[in-house]
Amino acid sequence: MTEYVGMVFVVASLIAIFSLTAPNFFQVETFRMTANQIPEVIILAVGMTYVLIVAGIDLSVGSVLALSSAVLGVCLVRYQLPLPVAVAASLGAGLACGAVNGSLTVAWRLPSFIVTLAMLQAARGLTHIVTGQQTQYFRPMIRELTSISVLGLSLPFLIAVAIAVLGQIVLCRTVFGRYMVAIGTNEEAARLSGIDPRRIKLVVFTLCGLLAAVAALAQSTRLGSATPTAGTGFELEVIAAVVIGGTSLMGGRGTVIRSVFGVIIIAILGRGLIQLGAADPTKQLITGCVIVAAVIVDHYRHSFRKAPLPTETPSPSL
């Protein structure tokens, strides 16, 4: 638990600062609104955390989200399919994109940066083709979903929290989670320990694609429509959140909960700055600074532990 103290402190200070400086910030409505805006980023952050832990990266999540949401919209609007079928098709699209990312990365040992960069383009193109560049409006068809809420928190937010909790448990308590960390720490050592890193990585990328589709559903529920340009730039926002949460781009280190804190920090920062009347460029500038600050803090947090011994010193322990 101690590892979350810092994150809680940052969130609390942000809230304190904005409550003191921005009028009408410290209100239930502010938090409710913020919470209902972030489910898709939380869901994407879970997948991204996994991918970064196995020392990969997924740049395609924004486009895959758009494609999944396009598939949902087209199924509902153009083909008038029942909601469960449309949802399944949408999830299938995300899963397929993730599986392609994973297979290409694993089979040809390509850097996932390149593979998912290609997917970022391809899925976006496909989205435009599928939708015929038209926004699909389907709010009436999902009315029963949009109406669900607990204490003003929307269904997508509740699902996102559930996914994050589950994601954290899988990461720290299951064999699969341990294998991910091992592979991200030292892939060759993992392979020589009898683990098949390819299989694990394939699952991780596929899962990330599937979660992008789930995020698409969350976003569609909120917006009631699917735009071909949905999720543009999401990949960077998600990576920023995960990195603020202290996940290493080099693999092997990170937790889902901290990534969620990262999402929350960016969201509160954004909301607070809006209420202060800051323009978008100012917001971006400040977010950039926060990312760098987070990484520097993280660097110091870890450099305390591993001060490597000079190799020539005879080991004192024996």
Place this chain on the structure above:
Amino acid sequence: MSATQDLLRVNGLSKSYAAPVLCDVGFDLHPGEIHALVGENGAGKTTLARIIAGLTQADAGQMHLNGRPYAPTGRAAAEQHGVRIVMQELNLIGTLTVAESIFIGRIPSWFGFVDRRRLHADAQELMARLRLDGIEPDRPVETLGVGQQQLVEIAAGLSRRCDLLILDEPTAALTATEVQLLFTQLEALKDSGVGIIYISHRLEELRRVADRVTVLRDGKVIGTRQAETAPLNDIIRMMIGRDLNEVQRPAGRACGPVALQVRGLSRGQSVRDVSFEVREGEILGFAGLMGSGRTETMRAIFGADRPDAGAVIVGDGDTPARIRSPRDAVRHGIALLTEDRKEQGLFLPLPVRVNISLARLRALAAFGHWIRPREESAVTRRLADALAVRCSSTEQPVAELSGGNQQKVVIARWLYRDCHVLLFDEPTRGIDIGAKLDIYRLLADLADRGKAIVVTSSDLLELFAICDRICVMSGGHLVATFKRGEWTEGKVMDAAFSGHIGGHAGKGA
């Protein structure tokens, strides 16, 4: 004291990092002499060499070069005095050509443009002088084999004024032909009056080149002997401070049934038609020079690299095991403990617990997925205790442990996996002597418990101490097998060189 005839004289040199590395070291070198420095890892050889070469400064003590006080403040200062060092790790930039590497820092130029013709000619002349004309000066360094890269580095050291040359483990990466080439070179340098400090832990080499041998242990000079006349056993005793006989295995131990058979295993040029078997309770050694194919054989058996041909049979049957990946090998009860623990064995930032449990995590997990933390802690603590791993707790990252303890952690992983055949590739590399003896005892212990053990090592004496049988590899072939009592250093070395004579001409891939 006839200071005039010494090229270098070192008195009372001391140096400490976290712990003392050198205490009150005295050393001297005559012109035209090859003086070998030997000792275990961590004995202080490299530190002494670095101080002489100006890479590090001593805390106390004096040095005299040609009778004058000598205290280099850096590598450049030492080089101005004609003192050069060629280090163990390669210092080359892969994309530069051989000629550029040799003359780096003073490449002939004409108004800023490289004078390619002169560069080429100078390099060619130097290479011819050093009898390295097999290496083209225009080849990028990275296309050469490691051994040839080392020769280029030595050539670079010799291309400038040099009165005192320090070679730190120069033969570690060389093939037999290249070693021969290097030794011829050293003889020529010696005749021209250059003093050479030669660091090695390969005793067999010393007799061939060195005039005197100085033994370091725990940062102290134990003694200096004439290389030709000193019995090898004396030098070993000086190096390790006790007799290897302590861990010596008795001859004619009875072994159990065959645990692993390897038939006709081949992979590329490095493993050619290798066949052998190992029994339960047996320690089988693999000797051979660098590049003889020992490591590659182990990796091929384990499925880490896919063999081109051959079969691996677990037990004494006839059915080959289907091993296409390390995962398959582990399922068949075979484990490989790699030479490079840090890169290929350990998860350095992760705790001891995670490192030990990894290969058999499913046994600790409910429904095969759900790790039971309490059981994991208990199991790994028990194993760490059984192997006497020194750690503050099993939650300590392995990166913080010493080399010997890290090796024990890897062994613990495979013990927990319950592997029957353990392939150890250089198990004591980079481990200090106390821990080495621990590892030897551990191997003997494992064999006594019925495990089949294969050990490769560059250290013949180590193999002589712990093995029941020794296979010798040369040029990818398994050329000879000796039982305990049959082997001598001469016989093994002859076998180790046999595949290289005339065959491998030292041409890089």
